[in-house]
Amino acid sequence: MATSKTTTDLPAIDAPAREEAGHLLQLTLVELIALSLIGKQLHWNIKGPGFRDLHLHLDELVDEWRDLSDVVAERAVAIGVPPDGRAPAVIAQSQLEPVEPGLTAVADAVRELTHRVAEVDERVRSRSEQLGEVDLASQDVLIEVTRALEKQLWMIRSQL
């Protein structure tokens, strides 16, 4: 049988590239899930002036992070790498610091959020650069994530 880059039901990406792309997608998935958990935590726990705007804005952000995590996870499945979105995987693999428990002033929450979204964005940018050599369709997914995170960053930090 002729050697092929792929088995019958997977895209024509060779195994090491598939593994690397899957790994970079996985690292992004867990950070998007972590952001969505942080977003809800702050949605519930912020207080003070500006509460209502940020409370509502956080739910929009959480929806966006969840939608993006779905796109990222499904790209991994499409290339034959099973994504792991379980809580233990998020804890083990996400580099994001959890926020402090308890009530948080709106301005502090905005700073905490800006810092974390910027941090994730920086890592996603670097992963998408790595994917340029590996798999362009997976790179396209992370570019979509970058574009969304950078728009969010502008909207969040504008509240400071």
Ligand SMILES: [Fe+2]
């Ligand atoms: Fe709510």
